[in-house]
Amino acid sequence: MSAADELVLDTADDALPAELLESAASLHSALLAHDLDAVKAALADGAPAWYQSPDPGWGALHYAAEWGSEEAVRAVLDGGAVWNAVDKLGNTAGDIAISRNDASTYELIRDAGLRSELLLNLLASHSAIKVEDPTPAGDLESFLASRLVYRQDASGQEVCAVTAQDADGRDIEVGVMMGWERRIMEETARLLSAAEPPEEGDGLRVLNVGFGLGIIDTLFQSLSPSKHTIIEPHPDVLAHMDSTGWGSKRGVDIRRGKWQDVLKGGEERWDVIYFDTFSEDYDDLREFFALLPSILSGPKARFSFFNGLGATNALFYDVATHLAELHLSQLGLSTQWDDVYVAQDLEDAWEDSRQYFTMEWYKLPVCWLRRAPEG
Template sequence: MADDESVNKRQKLEESQQENIEQEERYTADDLKLGEELVAAVKAGDLGQVKAMIEEKEADVCFNATERGRTPLHFASEAGHLSIVEYLLEQRHPYNMLDDDEVSAGELALKNKHQQVYDRLVAEGVRSELVIRAMAAVFDKAEEGEMVVPNEDYLNQKLHYDDNKLMDANNDAVMMGWEGPLMVEHAKVMCPKEGLDVLNVGFGLGLIDSELQKYKPKNHFIIEAHPDVYAHMKELGWDKKPGVTILFGRWQDMVPTLTQSFDGIFFDTYGGK
């Protein structure tokens, strides 16, 4: 039994050493230097330097060419640097990355009794899983034939804007201005602070998007399928707003092309289609 344990430990050590070699080969000498400086700043709890390394010098936020393959989030969590943990998560560092020992940042925070850091990582995990499950449910229904493809009649009919209302060809309201106060509250929930990444599906009157803009999102994606609404957006200059990306097409076609992750997603298409 003892011999078997020794063999297993030796194998794990060899595998870890091989992974470290591969990681170092993946990084250039400059990348390694930047990564090491980033890790040093994280360990020192220097948030300003961490931001400078990532935003100005473009150090890899998930740099893991370190002993035991730990990333900046591992080191920040282990040391209890909450502000750095929050910043790294904002920079899209996965909350659940594992080191060579298959240990997560959350486990290190808990082990070292950094409850606030641990709670923040758990909250990030819950948020991420809710988004993933919500989107998965949508696509599962689509595969099962439960999701109706957007009404071609609606997409082909002429829409028009009339006195703060968006009307279809039958003069039925697609969206009305009275929904504005609702959008104010939705935006508050989606953007608890400035500089986040948000996605809205369905522009309509632009109520939710106008509210989201007040929170100065870092990236603001809008998916719109109707050509008349899309043309209206361009007339209003939405395609020229800083940080705004308009995706013209059905959300079922656009969502699979996205590589961006989001802090908040608003989904309010006409008829749910």
């Protein structure tokens, strides 16, 4: 690219200083020209690697990912590029790398996101995988006060949902749990069934946090557990459980309340634990992780959780998955990931409901303690 072809950014609606916009244009032009020396020079002169052009909304990291230069990607990341910035079409730089089948560039961006998330967790700051949500899906207390409905959609899919208003005041349906998840639940229950109680001959002690449609609890019943504990806080879900006879099923003990209160100060242990709550974020999931060494019965016990955070963007989903594995490892748990193909289940799943999972493959975690818990 010649000097005459340099990128010019439209500043009509931009409140940033002209000098900053000019330096951003120089950086983007250097990336488009695949001129690494010019990229480094622009960054050294203070060009804002974080800046995104108004149209198409690309920042320096998008252009570096399109180029495919690992050195350029490193340079703009070191210069302050935002790993999870999205363009006008909702694409991150990681998505650009994926579209080019460029695994090396993608992994650089993903690992930058992972380092960022770890730092934010250490600083107790706002995580990039925590999405602000004005509906009951974004706040537990609002969710618990909302009205849930159990129904079948036009395709016959079971749905547990809440009707809410979005930020623009429009009514939307937010799926709490949907029938398309059945394949995930079946594979999860199959893998968790490998758990063994500490004493031979005893039945499995099962804990499920979050009932939803009851799919996985129905599957757990097939394991003939000696104890089947279900923690559920929502009054409408509890009413549904009562009306469908869950309180009288084999070994079932329904604990009515939030898991934070139910498990507080307890000394019970379980051989199989599954966690699938609603209106909670990664901070809550990590808080539950911290309980695992004291509530899993031993190294032969198994734990899993619904791995859906960040699951509308491949990069966010990958970062959330790696972050969970790292935090579980710090607590003394090993994690195995199984890929479950769900694209066919999602084809007609959403009808009028807001999408919360768009990946072709679900990453299913199975975790266990590396050594027996103390006490």
